Amino acid sequence: MRNTLPISLGAALILFVAAACGPGTPPPPPEPDPDSLAEAQRVQDSIDAARAAREDSLRRDRERLEAERRAAEAERARIAAETARVVEALSMTVHFDYDRASIRADDQATLDTKVAILQANPMLTIQITGHCDERGSDEYNLALGNRRALSAKQYLIDRGIDESRITVSSMGEEQPLALGQDEVSWAQNRRDEFAVMSGGTELRMPSMM
Amino acid sequence: MGQRSIAFSVLIAATSLPGSLAAQDTIQPIEQGIRIGVTYQPGVRPQMLVLGGERSHMLDSARAILTRDLDFSDEFEMISLPEGDSMALWIDRSNLAPGQAPFVNYSLYGVLGADFVVDVAPVDSSLRITLYDVVGSGPRRQLNLAGGDPTERNFRLSIHQAADELVRAVTGRLGVAGTQILFVSRGKIYRADFDGHGVELLSTPDSSAMSPVWSPDGRKVLYMEFANGLGPLFELNLETKERRVIPVTASTLNFAPTYHPDGETIAFSRNTNQGTSIYTYNLAADCCLQRLTVGGLFDNLSPTYSPDGRRLAHVSTRIGFPQIYVMESDGTGQELFAPFEYGVSGSSNGPEWSPDGLYLTFHRDVSRTPQVFIMEVATRVVKQLSSTARNYDPSWAPDSRHLAFVSTRTGSQQVWIIDSETGRVRQLTRLGEARLPAWSPRLPERTNQ
Numbered sequence: 001m002r003n004t005l006p007i008s009l010g011a012a013l014i015l016f017v018a019a020a021c022g023p024g025t026p027p028p029p030p031e032p033d034p035d036s037l038a039e040a041q042r043v044q045d046s047i048d049a050a051r052a053a054r055e056d057s058l059r060r061d062r063e064r065l066e067a068e069r070r071a072a073e074a075e076r077a078r079i080a081a082e083t084a085r086v087v088e089a090l091s092m093t094v095h096f097d098y099d100r101a102s103i104r105a106d107d108q109a110t111l112d113t114k115v116a117i118l119q120a121n122p123m124l125t126i127q128i129t130g131h132c133d134e135r136g137s138d139e140y141n142l143a144l145g146n147r148r149a150l151s152a153k154q155y156l157i158d159r160g161i162d163e164s165r166i167t168v169s170s171m172g173e174e175q176p177l178a179l180g181q182d183e184v185s186w187a188q189n190r191r192d193e194f195a196v197m198s199g200g201t202e203l204r205m206p207s208m209m
Numbered sequence: 210m211g212q213r214s215i216a217f218s219v220l221i222a223a224t225s226l227p228g229s230l231a232a233q234d235t236i237q238p239i240e241q242g243i244r245i246g247v248t249y250q251p252g253v254r255p256q257m258l259v260l261g262g263e264r265s266h267m268l269d270s271a272r273a274i275l276t277r278d279l280d281f282s283d284e285f286e287m288i289s290l291p292e293g294d295s296m297a298l299w300i301d302r303s304n305l306a307p308g309q310a311p312f313v314n315y316s317l318y319g320v321l322g323a324d325f326v327v328d329v330a331p332v333d334s335s336l337r338i339t340l341y342d343v344v345g346s347g348p349r350r351q352l353n354l355a356g357g358d359p360t361e362r363n364f365r366l367s368i369h370q371a372a373d374e375l376v377r378a379v380t381g382r383l384g385v386a387g388t389q390i391l392f393v394s395r396g397k398i399y400r401a402d403f404d405g406h407g408v409e410l411l412s413t414p415d416s417s418a419m420s421p422v423w424s425p426d427g428r429k430v431l432y433m434e435f436a437n438g439l440g441p442l443f444e445l446n447l448e449t450k451e452r453r454v455i456p457v458t459a460s461t462l463n464f465a466p467t468y469h470p471d472g473e474t475i476a477f478s479r480n481t482n483q484g485t486s487i488y489t490y491n492l493a494a495d496c497c498l499q500r501l502t503v504g505g506l507f508d509n510l511s512p513t514y515s516p517d518g519r520r521l522a523h524v525s526t527r528i529g530f531p532q533i534y535v536m537e538s539d540g541t542g543q544e545l546f547a548p549f550e551y552g553v554s555g556s557s558n559g560p561e562w563s564p565d566g567l568y569l570t571f572h573r574d575v576s577r578t579p580q581v582f583i584m585e586v587a588t589r590v591v592k593q594l595s596s597t598a599r600n601y602d603p604s605w606a607p608d609s610r611h612l613a614f615v616s617t618r619t620g621s622q623q624v625w626i627i628d629s630e631t632g633r634v635r636q637l638t639r640l641g642e643a644r645l646p647a648w649s650p651r652l653p654e655r656t657n658q
Contacts, residue, residue, distance in 0.1 A: 138419065140524065142464050142478075146462070150484065169439075169462070174435070
């Protein structure tokens with residue numbers, strides 16, 4: 001804006017002169033008063049300056065808001081990623097020997113992680129579902145699945161988790177993961193699965209992990 | 210031949226007794242006396258021939274179903290002759306005067322080895338089935354049936370019931386051709402006839418169901434459906450098709466239910482936070498849920514009542530793995546039922562008490578593979594019935610002799626039938642998979658099912 005005043009003044013002068021250069025040439029325009037010119041320039045400059053200051057302020061506001069928005073989004077993404085990692089750790093299955101419901105030594109670390117997660121997230125409740133391989137009576141496997149789920153639940157309760165936070169369920173041999181008829185498949189199917197029941201939208205990773 | 214002539218002389222003596230033949234529904238051992246009918250040693254069975262005759266869709270169907278049912282009763286040696294349908298063997302009923310009996314060529318049938326022949330003949334639009342005693346040279350039993358459209362269910366049922374009557378006329382024992390078998394396939398409950406025909410869906414198409422059992426009167430089916438990690442029990446009325454949930458079962462996983470012989474109480478397995486226990490509930494009064502077994506460290510499941518309702522056999526894991534136990538119907542007096550060799554015998558499961566109270570069937574692991582067993586209740590003698598592939602979940606027919614069970618001998622789980630007396634097996638289902646069979650009791654007269 002600061003260049004347009006002299007331009008418009010000049011344009012006005014040119015037009016004035018052009019108008020004056022027709023037939024019956026009008027008298028030449030009076031010389032601008034140097035003092036009023038300087039005054040007009042100062043006024044213009046201060047208007048310019050004020051406008052510039054306002055623009056700077058607006059820009060800084062926008063940038064700050066933008067930064068805040070990005071920060072909030074990053075925080076949500078961080079929380080979501082952390083929640084996803086916690087859910088993944090929570091969902092890790094534990095496995096069992098044939099016709100047994102006892103927790104194996106190599107699964108204790110997995111369960112200890114779940115204990116920590118439950119302690120770090122007091123609103124979290126979970127469901128444990130016990131499963132069996134296809135051998136054994138279909139109906140007996142409903143009882144065995146129940147035992148496997150109760151076994152994991154007892155492990156968590158013994159380490160301080162309140163039993164009201166854990167629901168137990170059994171699907172017997174009705175939901176196999178692996179469909180093969182060999183020991184590898186059967187071993188995968190003899191498992192407890194863990195799922196969030198409630199309070200799992202935002203989860204904190206426990207500090208030990 | 211000596212044994213047979215002894216058998217037939219007994220038969221002749223029996224038929225000369227005054228009065229009509231008595232029907233008997235329970236198996237009587239030979240040494241307790243002479244049954245009215247043919248007495249034969251195991252392995253020597255009467256030879257049975259179903260005669261050909263006038264042909265029509267209805268008559269051909271009736272003869273085929275009848276022949277199959279008599280064969281599947283495992284009571285006869287079925288005679289099939291290369292020219293068995295030859296007209297030379299037919300009973301000629303043309304040109305008979307009113308009241309005149311047709312000529313029956315007993316000596317020809319005798320030469321062919323038959324002890325009994327069955328004739329199926331039209332009478333106007335209905336059927337007459339006659340059982341002839343070849344040695345006794347006379348008709349033993351005659352049945353008049355309504356006949357009808359052979360593609361309809363009622364027609365087949367009437368032939369099945371006729372076959373059962375013929376079996377009773379010869380052996381004193383009513384056959385089981387007129388019964389049906391429930392089973393589970395891909396989460397749905399189906400019902401099939403004794404000969405495998407007429408497979409029909411009973412549970413809802415989107416169900417995930419298990420553990421079907423019949424009520425003692427054969428009118429209802431009790432079963433479990435999975436729903437959101439829970440397993441409520443449902444009772445389906447086969448006549449009205451109405452289905453209701455058993456109220457106290459909606460909040461937990463319940464399975465392996467069974468009716469008390471009075472039809473009013475049920476017993477079932479129930480998963481709790483202390484493991485699995487056996488509960489009873491009074492269906493007729495809709496009340497009185499009662500826990501029979503204590504849970505805690507071990508499970509009790511799969512109850513089955515004795516026919517007098519006084520005892521329950523069931524599975525318990527109290528020694529660390531499942532075996533068969535028995536208790537009084539109030540839960541007291543729990544003791545081991547099916548003996549086993551500790552360290553040798555495998556896990557046992559799926560018990561069912563026979564309708565005559567004399568036997569218990571169950572499956573037991575032999576070298577980690579389940580096999581079907583029966584135990585004589587009085588002596589606790591245990592007998593293994595199967596050996597190839599995996600065989601389990603046996604269920605008694607109302608004759609306390611045939612069993613439906615699951616076998617993987619064809620490569621997939623299918624329902625098979627075995628005769629515990631002769632060991633003869635036949636396949637009942639050919640679906641993708643079939644399991645958890647339940648054999649019906651004697652069924653009530655049905656009209657439109």
